[in-house]
Amino acid sequence: MSKKPVRVAVTGAAGQIGYALLFRIASGEMLGKDQPVILQLLEIPDEKAQKALKGVMMELDDCAFPLLAGMEAHSDPMTAFKDTDYALLVGSRPRGPGMERAELLAVNGAIFTAQGKALDKVASRNVKVLVVGNPANTNAYIAMKSAPSLPRENFTAMLRLDHNRALSQVAAKAKVAVADIEKLTVWGNHSPTMYADYRFATVGGKAVKDLINDQAWNADVFLPTVGKRGAAIIEARGLSSAASAANAAIDHMRDWALGTNGKWVTMGVPSNGDYGIPKDVMFGFPVTTANGKYEIVKGLEIDAFSQDRINKTLKELQDEQAGVAHLV
């Protein structure tokens, strides 16, 4: 018997990430090749944006995706999020050259108050929310705080692009295949302060840090490359990353919904006090997932170098949180 369709809301659906994301959701890459979906697409109430959204929907129609069970255009989060099972909050302004992501809080923060409130009122009580719009961690924190009747663990921020970037850099340096690397993670904020950590990573049972054996590369090449990759892409493309961001969003939601079979991935999730990160800080952690739930990997040793990096990214997140106190 075929499965009942699930509802997937996507905001910023006519934007560049939206264009790289929707077709993959509709083809079953996110929730499985046997899971029909109804897309509930939100754009701003602006004639040009709504017209562009209609164009994207015409293209979705033209793909004749067997799993696309329905599709709706919205300009109000209260209707877009009605009964939704998944919500990918992408819609918000991207940064331009020379900006830091945190500078976007002033223009984007309020979007997530309104959307958190709408999710609180109308979404499924089990909704899984992924915030992609920058600065993603603090926007996810705002949305979570604006939705007090939903479980806090339903709100997550996207660190998966940093995780995937780190995987590629480590694979190239260690001359191993990306697919063979396990137990890599990224701690903290989706910003240049994030701490990509391969101390626990293995390839076929061998420690990646022994294969690399180069702490200067870690501190002076690897961490700045991963941390500043978003800016490097903006510099090269003139636009912020879109296909790789959409790919990371698919990876994040797929793993959350379908499980990782014990493998580590990175998700930005509200802390429960783990690793000394205060409760509710939306922080990148290593997690495993099963049965639609994630669990933070516990008991990892944090050495002095790592603690220093974790403290820096935590401080930045706490400063961002203090800056949005008026929004939550």
Ligand SMILES: NC(=O)c1ccc[n+]([C@@H]2O[C@H](COP(=O)([O-])OP(=O)(O)OC[C@H]3O[C@@H](n4cnc5c(N)ncnc54)[C@H](O)[C@@H]3O)[C@@H](O)[C@H]2O)c1
């Ligand atoms: N977390 C990550 O790893 C990551 C990666 C890449 C990009 N991003 C962020 O994702 C966001 C979107 O990037 P993009 O390249 O698609 O931008 P874009 O400008 O191409 O598209 C954004 C879309 O969102 C819409 N929008 C704006 N406010 C909205 C609202 N309140 N409700 C619904 N829709 C709204 C706009 O009309 C636009 O169509 C940016 O904030 C960007 O910085 C995050």
Ligand SMILES: O=C(O)C[C@H](O)C(=O)O
């Ligand atoms: O860097 C940006 O502003 C876009 C995105 O967050 C990225 O990391 O590519």
